[in-house]
Amino acid sequence: MRRTALLIVLVLALAAAVKAPFEASLAADRPALARSAGVNIKMREQIGQGLSLALLGGFRALVADLLWIAAHGAWEERRWFTMRQDFEAVTMLQPQAMFFWDLASWHLAWNASHAASTDPAEPRLAVRLRNQRLWIQAGRELLERGIANNPDRFELYEKLGWMLKQKIEDPCGAADAALAAVKRCQSWQRDYLQRLAGYWLEECAREKNPARLREAYDYWRDLWRREYSQRPREHWDTIDKNLSKRIQKLEADLAVPESERLFPKPQPSATIPAKS
Amino acid sequence: MNDTPQPDVVYFNLGRVWTIALNTLVEVTRQKVFYFMIVFALLMIAAANFFSIFTFGEEAQHTLQLKFIKDTGLGAIGIFGAIIAIVATAQLLPAELENHTIYTILAKPVHRSEFLLGKFAGSALLLVISVMFMGALFLSVVFLKERHLAATNHHQTIELAESALANQKDIPPAAKEQILTQARQKADQLVADIHKTAGYSGIVKALVATLVKLLLVAAITLMLSTFATSLVFTVVVSAMLYFAGHLEPVAQRFYAGSQTVAGKLMSAIITWVVPNLAAFDLADDLFAGTPLAWLKVLKIVSYGAFYLLVTLTLAHLFFRQREI
Structure with a gap:
């Protein structure tokens, strides 16, 4: 009995010794895995108990999709703050999915901001304009967070440029x-x-x-x-x-001096044409 | 001269393990819960196609639709696979004990380790067959969706160019042909892009990793059942360990920052003992734009194999002490 207990402890100790370096090596291969450790209290508050459970069960992508569908519903019903909250959660869950950052920031900076600028419930123009700017800023901040999460990808930089x-x-x-x-x-x-x-x-x-x-x-x-x-002038297209x-x-x-120009002006001919 | 007969030494035999494994497979496939789970999983995978209608945003339409299908499919395989692994494996030893069949088997020249390994192998075979079934249907759904999206997008792109040209009467024929050629090139590019987004190789890698995770869950359940006295205990604790395994990265962070003794102790147990099951979820990597190389998948598989070895060794140590 004592021998078995000792063996069990030995096996567990061996597993613990091998576990840490093995997992460190796996995490180095997959930065997404390292980021997935962020299931924190804020996240639980945002997505609710049921989805948190699914999240802890390893269904991160599925939870992100469900929240995206919820955001879709909020967008259709023009519940902009709910939509924003869902987008925040979705992008937090799958920060490496470019289209989530892209579409979410677009909805905030274009759709929600336009809705704020034409809000029939707000008669004051100054307030409408301020709200419009706030939504654009929210979209920009989201996109910039996306860039910070994916600094090597070009897509979000392009979207930021358009915004x-x-x-x-x-x-x-x-x-x-x-x-x-x-x-x-x-x-x-x-x-x-x-x-x-x-x-x-x-x-x-x-x-x-x-x-x-x-x-x-x-x-x-x-x-x-x-x-x-390299292209000859006769083959030039519109671009x-x-x-x-x-x-x-x-x-x-x-x-720019003529000698340094890419397209110097044509020089007048040195020879004077003979008078007819 | 000593005439007392020496007892025959019985060596470990894989043939006996295989026989027990096949019997176990037959036994677990007779459980009705298995068919319920498989049918539910297949329905969910097939229905994944309908979830994709909730996507919005023109540019990433096909990417999102395929993502929804892949997430739902992998999610269904993961959850139903885990239920099958826990429920089917948890019953193996209690059923043998309850029916007293274990006495008949162990009375023969069969090692306890052969018996245990045979039980695990039977359960593993069931999981391999289940994942293959579900995986085949999942790949078919993705393939059909990809074909549909490719055909629709190709057709729409060319039709858009043709209808635009139909309204412009004064464009010379050569320019028209050039515009149409460009539209065809764009359509072909779109089809290639959709095919790339479908990412079959990534799906296969994710299925392999999921299978290894399910085998590990089955092994953990079997280990628990070697000392548990109740089926409910085994199922509940296995499910808790399943969640704890996915929480392991969080526990690691908590362990690093925890101030209380109790918090430190709990997170230490999870950090040092429980395998990181989140390492087997490749769904996130499928959409990161940088799918994992096979070598890295192999590393994940070896991590699973290492933990399988540890878990089965522990199961053997517990089981050999158990009084039957």
Whole structure:
């Protein structure tokens, strides 16, 4: 009996000794697993007892989906605060799912903010505008939290760019977000993102911060040299034509010396045509 | 000269383990609860398709729909698999004791360890068959949804371009052809994207990890039943350990930050003894955009195998002491 008890203790001790390094190695492979440890009191309060139990049973993804469906219902009934609370819980449960951050922040910054700005129950314009700004800010904060959780992914940077451009009217911030997205994007969307960053950077320089005009020109010039300069002029499509026009305009605005221009003006012919 | 006959030494024999395992399998498949669970699980997996109508948001429509199906399918396999593992395994030893069949078996040249391993193997076979059934249906549902989404999206993309062109009479034929070619390319890209989102390899990996988790749950239940005197105790404690296993990462954090002795003790027990069952849930990784490599899945499987070995060794140590 004593021998068996000793053996049991030995087996448990051996298991405990091997467990910690084994689990540390598993956690290193899966950062999502490490983040999943955040089933805290705040989370339990947000999602209720029933879903907490499901959460503890390992059905994290399923709980996130159920809350997403609940958020869908709240959205249909225009219960914006409930919708926001559900979104907070969903993104907390599956912080690595890009579309949750993306769609949730979009609903807050676009739909909820629009509803606040046209709220028939609020007659004061100033209050409506303030509420609108608060919802946009809530969307932005959510998106920025998504970026903090997924710093290596480009998708949320692009979405932040669109939000800054369209809802906050900050083309400079949008340009910086798009440039951050370009840095992280290796897929087929890179072409489009590179141009998007250029457009916003140029807009930032022309409308908000003229000091960045040179930066915008350098950006377009480098992009043209890298991606577009190989194509013969006769094969240019709408994008090529558009970019070349933008670069020429920037060269003129910045008074770039002819010798340094990508598109120098055609020089007049040295020989004088003979009079007929 | 000593004429007293020496007792024959009976060595451990896998053949006997296999025979007990097959008998156990027949025994557990006769339980009605097994069929109830399987039918419920299959219905839930098949119905997963209907949950996907709750998605909203144009851009990520197909991603969300497939995610809902995959989460529901994996969730159903996880929960019903766990119920089957606990309920079926918990009854094995008590049933043998109640029917007195264990006396007949152990009176023969059968080691207790062979008997125990055979019981576990029978239960494991049941779980393998169940997960294969449920997994096959789950993959079929995902496949059908993927086909449907691919066909719908492909058709819609091209139709959209064609209807836009139909309203523009003054576009030259070459430009029209170019626009249509671009629409076809976009449609093909969308189909490829949908196929990638379906992620069959990721699903198979998640199923493998789930199966290992269920085997571990069955082993824990069997270990508890080696010293438990009541079936209810075994089922309840197994279910509690199942939850505790998923709570293990939380307990680890609590252990690190706890100030009270009781809190420290409880979390220490969970941290050092209970296996981390959350490590087997790959559903989160399926959507992280970086599916786990097979080598990493193998690491998770070895973690499960290590704990299976520990649990079955403990079960053997408890069972050999038990008075029957």
